[in-house]
Amino acid sequence: MSGERHASAEKEGTLHSRILGDLERHILSGDWPPGHRLPFEVDLATQYGCSRMTANKVLTQLARAGLIERRKKSGSFVSQPVGQAAVLEIHDIEAEVRALKLAYAFRLEKRARRVASAKDRLHLELAEGAPILDLTCLHLAGERPFCLEQRLINLATVPEAEAETFLDMAPGAWLISRVPWNTAEHRIQALAATAETATSLGIARNAACLVIERRTWGASGPVTFVRFTYPGDRHALVARFQPGGEGA
Amino acid sequence: MSGERHASAEKEGTLHSRILGDLERHILSGDWPPGHRLPFEVDLATQYGCSRMTANKVLTQLARAGLIERRKKSGSFVSQPVGQAAVLEIHDIEAEVRALKLAYAFRLEKRARRVASAKDRLHLELAEGAPILDLTCLHLAGERPFCLEQRLINLATVPEAEAETFLDMAPGAWLISRVPWNTAEHRIQALAATAETATSLGIARNAACLVIERRTWGASGPVTFVRFTYPGDRHALVARFQPGGEGA
């Protein structure tokens, strides 16, 4: 009620996180099913002996995380568990290999500067005849091929790339550290290995491969298109998901 | 500054969202590269003619979204674009089929109640001899097989499932609407079709298939394990990502 002024560290953590934790627990445990109305801001404030502002901030955070929906006059309600979204971490390949406790290496197999063909324009939104850099490189785990990377870099957006040899640094890492981007689109498929990729990766022709394609845009237009091809029987993507789980 | 008291709707949107937008623009455009220190709370407050609390809330939100890192005494800094996380939406299969403008149907091919074997316990954390429901069903788009679903349901956690026939409602949709969950783990692989799955899906043996496995936990333990097998040449997962992009 009267509210003993600010945090006196009575038990553990801040009031904010205590309230947040309690509400999340009620929601995630199913104790409060979707559609259930949670206490009003003023009631929460009374219950925890805090101001409405504090309760408001907690509820606002839950709403941003998608766990609840808020309606004026009506109150706040537990959301339906909407489409199952998973945070898919696509690691840096070097990190991926090292996570397997294997030595990492890569080999540049192709580096060509040319103008965009019609086929390239399917992958990246490019003007006709726009200059691009076409790279292919093979990532190795220990002695064995791990992943084949085929990449197009838009030289209109990233002119610095033309001066780079990509002999010492993989193009992915180089781009990440130099070029800002703000949107990426991924496409994940299972495809049979073509004769070419089978040779590069040292697998049987038509073997199942996991193919991940990524297109990236920056403020000044399309940046890069990349296709990673992994031997399917040796690789898996893993994604973990907790609703409302912010990146701590 | 004196700060003209609350929102007088001078231009557009709230002060909060204007500041947020401005900062995001600076960061995403690369204008402020990773490591760059952004203005202190008090400076932002002065600049926008608002109180420090307002600036603080904006910065706090950016920090939660992972765009910036904050250090006491030092200030707030643009984060390194860490591991590329993409929000991967795994749609409901029915929605997926309808998005292709095809008729949706499903057929239950197997429904068995049994106790967990050692192999089942690899998929789901189960006690030895725990009762489970073992389901297989085929999802159809138009007349053609679209996806094969193989599912284990933990009857210890979801006893209601035993009374359900799953003839009218697909097990995925049934579970979503009835059983609360709080953690899911996905595994995505490319695998060659086994003889069985090839027959079910009407594809060639050894054809590349996209396999998505999901394990789900609720408050009272493991809920379900499911494996979706899609003919690889006919299906792709698509994920779009914008850093700091909250679910509106």
Added chain:
DNA sequence: ACGGTTATAATGTATATACATGTTTTCACG
């Protein structure tokens, strides 16, 4: 110089208050 204490700068959390905004309920008037 060195190492420890003190000051200071920046963020973190919380309060009380004020007014805006959008819904729902109520109630009075025709």
Added chain:
DNA sequence: CGTGAAAACATGTATATACATTATAACCGT
């Protein structure tokens, strides 16, 4: 008896203030 204006309600946004926390900087005596 309906309908439209007014009141009540719950959230949304913003302010000013206070004190806590913590990392860095400044100081200071030995």
